Amino acid sequence: MVEALMSTVLETRSLVKRFGGLVATNEVSLKVEKGARHALIGPNGAGKTTLINLLTGVLEPSSGSIRLDGVDITKLAAHKRVRRGIVRTFQINQLFSELTPLTSLALTVSAQQGLSARWWQPLGRNGQVVVECERLLRQFRLDDVMDQKVSQLAYGKRRLLEIATAIACKPRVLLLDEPVAGVPEGERQEIFDTIGALPEDVSVLLIEHDMDLVFNYARTVSVLVNGAVFAEGDVQSISRDPRVKAVYLGESGGAHG
Numbered sequence: 001m002v003e004a005l006m007s008t009v010l011e012t013r014s015l016v017k018r019f020g021g022l023v024a025t026n027e028v029s030l031k032v033e034k035g036a037r038h039a040l041i042g043p044n045g046a047g048k049t050t051l052i053n054l055l056t057g058v059l060e061p062s063s064g065s066i067r068l069d070g071v072d073i074t075k076l077a078a079h080k081r082v083r084r085g086i087v088r089t090f091q092i093n094q095l096f097s098e099l100t101p102l103t104s105l106a107l108t109v110s111a112q113q114g115l116s117a118r119w120w121q122p123l124g125r126n127g128q129v130v131v132e133c134e135r136l137l138r139q140f141r142l143d144d145v146m147d148q149k150v151s152q153l154a155y156g157k158r159r160l161l162e163i164a165t166a167i168a169c170k171p172r173v174l175l176l177d178e179p180v181a182g183v184p185e186g187e188r189q190e191i192f193d194t195i196g197a198l199p200e201d202v203s204v205l206l207i208e209h210d211m212d213l214v215f216n217y218a219r220t221v222s223v224l225v226n227g228a229v230f231a232e233g234d235v236q237s238i239s240r241d242p243r244v245k246a247v248y249l250g251e252s253g254g255a256h257g
């Protein structure tokens with residue numbers, strides 16, 4: 001029992017979020033285990049984004065609680081949650097379009113290493129920052145475009161930079177928000193591969209409509225419908241569950257947004 005408790009990194013208990021009369025999150029109790037590859041799926045409007053906003057502290061729940069390593073963080077400010085290790089992928093519109101992947105990552109890595117006050121110093125000045133940036137650029141296949149402006153990067157590369165930026169924050173729990181949404185077919189494999197190679201000790205909660213990615217990557221799947229957890233289990237049982245097929249997967253394999 002104690003062991004089971006200790007292996008849970010992030011947990012919600014009876015989490016509720018109401019927008020006026022609408023219950024967007026309905027008594028959600030979810031456990032993200034250490035090293036999880038956990039997918040959150042559900043039809044459009046099921047409440048996935050709302051749940052992520054509750055986990056990251058962008059929204060305050062109407063009731064219920066959120067725990068990180070057993071500590072109640074329900075009232076903790078968003079930036080403090082990032083410092084404690086809950087990081088979501090940065091959205092493309094949060095990347096600086098005039099910067100390059102190298103400078104974007106250097107800023108994040110400098111901040112992470114407590115050097116943001118010296119951001120104006122030449123990038124090469126701090127060896128640790130350089131080494132970490134090189135590692136991230138390689139890991140996320142951005143080394144060949146590291147000097148191009150973000151605004152000129154292929155869409156898939158920008159998505160890789162979002163994930164690299166999140167990893168630069170050294171997350172314990174990474175919330176991956178639709179990493180392949182809008183990415184052209186030919187650029188998807190690179191993202192699948194890099195996500196597949198994320199460090200095992202980072203617990204991942206993946207919100208995704210792309211069932212290829214969900215069923216190839218996730219080990220655990222939670223299905224949200226109308227704000228509530230409708231089904232939960234390992235990837236095999238969820239992919240075969242006739243109720244899940246009926247509400248979400250459908251005959252053609254997806255009610256994708």
Ligand SMILES: Nc1ncnc2c1ncn2[C@@H]1O[C@H](COP(=O)(O)OP(=O)(O)OP(=O)(O)O)[C@@H](O)[C@H]1O
Pocket residue numbers: 019022023024042043044045046047048049050051257
């Ligand atoms: N700020 C808000 N004010 C009022 N209603 C909201 C707000 N945010 C979300 N909702 C409503 O809450 C419900 C859940 O929305 P949410 O965006 O969380 O779903 P989702 O599963 O992320 O959908 P999608 O897959 O389309 O992104 C929807 O009915 C939505 O209209």
